[in-house]
Amino acid sequence: MENNERARQLSHEDSRKSGGFDFASVSTKKAALFIICLAVAMVVVSAVSLLVGRFPIDPFVGLQILFSQIFPIEPTWTTQVESIYLNVRLPRIILALLVGCALASAGAAYQGTFQNPLVSPDILGASQGAAFGAALAILLGFSSFALSATAFTFSLATVAMVLLISTRAKGNRILVVVLAGVMMSSLLSAGVSFIKLIADPTNQLPEITYWLMGALNGATMKEVYLAGPIIVVGCAVLFALRWKINILTMGDEEATTMGINVNRTRFVIILCATLVTAASVAVSGMIGWVGLVVPHLCRMVVGADYRKLMPASMLGGATFLLIVDDIARLLSTSEIPIGILTAFVGAPFFLYLITRKKRA
Amino acid sequence: MSISIQNMGFSYGKHEVLHNVNAEIPDGCLVNVLGPNGAGKSTLFRCILGLQNGYSGTISVNGKDMRKLSVKERAREISYIPQSHSPVYDYEVMDVVLMATGNDLGMLRTPGRSHMLRAYEALERIGISDLAHRTYTQISGGEQQLVLVARALAQNSKTIIMDEPTSALDYGNTVRVLSCVKQLAREGLSIVQSTHQPDQAFLYADKTMVIYEGSVAAYGSPKDVITKELVSKIYGIDVEVNSLYDDRVRVCVPMSEVVHS
Structure with missing residues (x-):
C-alpha cells in the first residue's frame, strides 16, 4: 500500500513537472524494464546453451563456427564438433525457444479470451489430440516426420471438432466450449490408453510413453522447418491482437458495445493459439506447465495489460523452456524428459509465489 | 431524435x-426507465444496443x-454503462477507459497517444483523473461506476445507455453518480438509464418511461407519469406520492408502513 501511495505521488510530481498527464506510469516503466531484461536474458541463455553440454565448446570457436556458415573461415575444429554444434545443439535450442514462446503466448491468449487465469493451452484438446495422433503414428510405424505431421493434424482436428460441437450446444458460449474441450480430451486420452494396450510392449509402448512425457532431444532442423513458420506467424498475429484481448476480458457484451466483433476476434485468437500449440506439441510432445505458469508469473510483474503481458510471456516462455531444457541436457547422462522437469521446476515455484506474503 | 423506437417487439x-x-x-434528454423486475427493461436495452x-x-x-x-458503427452512435462489476484481471483505470477509445482502430492495431489523450480527457471531465494509475479492482464501487461513465464518454458517442447504474452503490455514491450523469445530459448527451427508485426520477430525469407487462405504460415528464395510481399498480403495493419544498x-x-405504525 505504502509503495502504491509513493508511486502515485511520484507520478503526480512527474505530471506536474511536465505540465500535463504522465502517460507512462511507474508500473509501465517497470514493465518495460522487465521486458528488456527478459529479452537480454533470452539472448544470453541462448548463447550459453550453445556452448555448454557434454562436449563443451570454447566461446571463440563457437562464434567462428557460426560465421563459417556465411564467410569462408579455415576450420580449426573437428567436423565432429561442428556437427554437434550445428545439427544437434542449434536446432534443439531454436526449437526450445519456439515451443516455449508458442506455449506461453497461446496460454496467455486463451486465459484472456476465456476470462479465466487457470486456462492452459491444451484446454480445447490440442494436446490430447496430438497425443492420440502420435500414439497412432507410432503404432502404425510412421517415420518421425510423419509422426509430427499426424500429431499436428489430429491436434487441429480435435480443436475443430470441439468448436463445432460448441456451436451446436446451448448455454454460455465460453462454458460450452471449455466443457466440450474437456470431454474431447478425456475421450482421446482413453483412445491413447487403448493404443498403449494393443501396442507392442517391447518397442512401441516405451516409445509412446516417452513421447507423452515431452522431450526436445532428437530435434533436428527438419522439426524446426516444420513447426517454425507456423509458430512465428501464429505468435505474430497473437502479438498484434494483444490490445483486442484486453477488451475481450471485459466480457462479450461490453466488448460488443465498445465496437469489437467478439465472435470474429475470438475465432482468430483461438485459431492462432491452437495452431501454435498444435505445432509445438507435434514436435516436442506434451510439455505442460509453460502455458499456464509463464503467463501467470509475467502477470504478477507487468500486470494484466496484454500490451505488456503478451511480449513478456513470449520472451519469458522461450527463456524458461530453454533453461529447463538445458537442465534436462546437463543434469544426467540419461536425459530426463523436459515435460517432467517443467512440472518439477514450475509447480513449486508457482506455489511459492502464490503463498508468499504480499509486499507491504 | 436520439433514439426512435417504432412498433418494436421481442420474444x-x-x-x-x-x-x-x-x-x-x-437529443440531450435524460430519460429514466422504471418498471418491475422482469418487465422487459433489460431486454429493451439489449435490443437498442444491438446485443x-x-x-x-x-x-x-x-x-x-x-x-x-x-458492430463498430453502432459503438460510434451509442455506448453502454453496465453495473460496476469486478473484472477477472487487474487493469489500471486508464486502461479500462482506453478500451472504449479504439473503435476507429483496425483489428491488429493498438491505441496510440491520441487515444490516451481522449481517455484522459474523459477522466478529467468526470473529475477523477487522479485515479488514472490506480488499479480498477481496488477503488471503491462508486469510483468504479464513475470510471465506467468516463469510459462511455471516451467512446465519443452521443447516446449512452445505463443499466441500473446505482443499484450497488451507497446513498452518497448514488447521488454523486446521478448528479454527474445529469450534468452530462445538460452538456448535450442523451442518456437513458433504468432504475428501481421512482424517487430518483423527480430529481434526475427530464422524462420518465414506464415499462410494464412488455410495453410502454406511460412516457412523459416525471410529475405526470409517477402518480399514486401508476406506481401502486406496477409494483403491486399501495403508494402515496407527496411533494416537498413547494413541489420542487x-x-x-x-x-x-405508515398507516400501520
Whole structure:
C-alpha cells in the first residue's frame, strides 16, 4: 500500500513537472524494464546453451563456427564438433525457444479470451489430440516426420471438432466450449490408453510413453522447418491482437458495445493459439506447465495489460523452456524428459509465489 | 431524435417479452426507465444496443437504423454503462477507459497517444483523473461506476445507455453518480438509464418511461407519469406520492408502513 501511495505521488510530481498527464506510469516503466531484461536474458541463455553440454565448446570457436556458415573461415575444429554444434545443439535450442514462446503466448491468449487465469493451452484438446495422433503414428510405424505431421493434424482436428460441437450446444458460449474441450480430451486420452494396450510392449509402448512425457532431444532442423513458420506467424498475429484481448476480458457484451466483433476476434485468437500449440506439441510432445505458469508469473510483474503481458510471456516462455531444457541436457547422462522437469521446476515455484506474503 | 423506437417487439422463443413498443427520445434528454423486475427493461436495452437481434419493428439511434450498422458503427452512435462489476484481471483505470477509445482502430492495431489523450480527457471531465494509475479492482464501487461513465464518454458517442447504474452503490455514491450523469445530459448527451427508485426520477430525469407487462405504460415528464395510481399498480403495493419544498421535488412512500405504525 505504502509503495502504491509513493508511486502515485511520484507520478503526480512527474505530471506536474511536465505540465500535463504522465502517460507512462511507474508500473509501465517497470514493465518495460522487465521486458528488456527478459529479452537480454533470452539472448544470453541462448548463447550459453550453445556452448555448454557434454562436449563443451570454447566461446571463440563457437562464434567462428557460426560465421563459417556465411564467410569462408579455415576450420580449426573437428567436423565432429561442428556437427554437434550445428545439427544437434542449434536446432534443439531454436526449437526450445519456439515451443516455449508458442506455449506461453497461446496460454496467455486463451486465459484472456476465456476470462479465466487457470486456462492452459491444451484446454480445447490440442494436446490430447496430438497425443492420440502420435500414439497412432507410432503404432502404425510412421517415420518421425510423419509422426509430427499426424500429431499436428489430429491436434487441429480435435480443436475443430470441439468448436463445432460448441456451436451446436446451448448455454454460455465460453462454458460450452471449455466443457466440450474437456470431454474431447478425456475421450482421446482413453483412445491413447487403448493404443498403449494393443501396442507392442517391447518397442512401441516405451516409445509412446516417452513421447507423452515431452522431450526436445532428437530435434533436428527438419522439426524446426516444420513447426517454425507456423509458430512465428501464429505468435505474430497473437502479438498484434494483444490490445483486442484486453477488451475481450471485459466480457462479450461490453466488448460488443465498445465496437469489437467478439465472435470474429475470438475465432482468430483461438485459431492462432491452437495452431501454435498444435505445432509445438507435434514436435516436442506434451510439455505442460509453460502455458499456464509463464503467463501467470509475467502477470504478477507487468500486470494484466496484454500490451505488456503478451511480449513478456513470449520472451519469458522461450527463456524458461530453454533453461529447463538445458537442465534436462546437463543434469544426467540419461536425459530426463523436459515435460517432467517443467512440472518439477514450475509447480513449486508457482506455489511459492502464490503463498508468499504480499509486499507491504 | 436520439433514439426512435417504432412498433418494436421481442420474444424469447414463444415467450413474448416486449410488444408494440413506441418511443421517441430527443437529443440531450435524460430519460429514466422504471418498471418491475422482469418487465422487459433489460431486454429493451439489449435490443437498442444491438446485443439482442431478432426483434421486430425498427430502432434508430441518431437517425440511423441500428440493424443496418456494423458492430463498430453502432459503438460510434451509442455506448453502454453496465453495473460496476469486478473484472477477472487487474487493469489500471486508464486502461479500462482506453478500451472504449479504439473503435476507429483496425483489428491488429493498438491505441496510440491520441487515444490516451481522449481517455484522459474523459477522466478529467468526470473529475477523477487522479485515479488514472490506480488499479480498477481496488477503488471503491462508486469510483468504479464513475470510471465506467468516463469510459462511455471516451467512446465519443452521443447516446449512452445505463443499466441500473446505482443499484450497488451507497446513498452518497448514488447521488454523486446521478448528479454527474445529469450534468452530462445538460452538456448535450442523451442518456437513458433504468432504475428501481421512482424517487430518483423527480430529481434526475427530464422524462420518465414506464415499462410494464412488455410495453410502454406511460412516457412523459416525471410529475405526470409517477402518480399514486401508476406506481401502486406496477409494483403491486399501495403508494402515496407527496411533494416537498413547494413541489420542487416529490417522494413516493409505501402506505402500508405508515398507516400501520
